[in-house]
Amino acid sequence: MESLEEKRLKWKCRRGLLELDLVLTKYLEKTPYDAELVEFLDLQDNDLWDIVSGRSDRFEDRFGGIVARLRAV
Numbered sequence: 262m263e264s265l266e267e268k269r270l271k272w273k274c275r276r277g278l279l280e281l282d283l284v285l286t287k288y289l290e291k292t293p294y295d296a297e298l299v300e301f302l303d304l305q306d307n308d309l310w311d312i313v314s315g316r317s318d319r320f321e322d323r324f325g326g327i328v329a330r331l332r333a334v
Contacts, residue, residue: 267294270298273299276309278306280310
C-alpha cells in the first residue's frame, strides 16, 4: 500500500511534457519515494526536461544525485 508521501510524489510527477512523464514514471517504478526528487520537481517542466535529457547542466549542486539517477533511467 502506498504511503501518503508516495501518493503526493506520484501526483507531483504528473507533468505537461510527455517525455518527462515517461522518465518520472519509470523512475518511480524503481524508487517509489525519493525526498530529493520532491524538491527537484519544483523546477519548471522545460527546465526539468533540459536537465534530465542532458541538454543543460544548470542546476544546483545538491541535485546532482537525483539528476544522475534520472538520466540513468
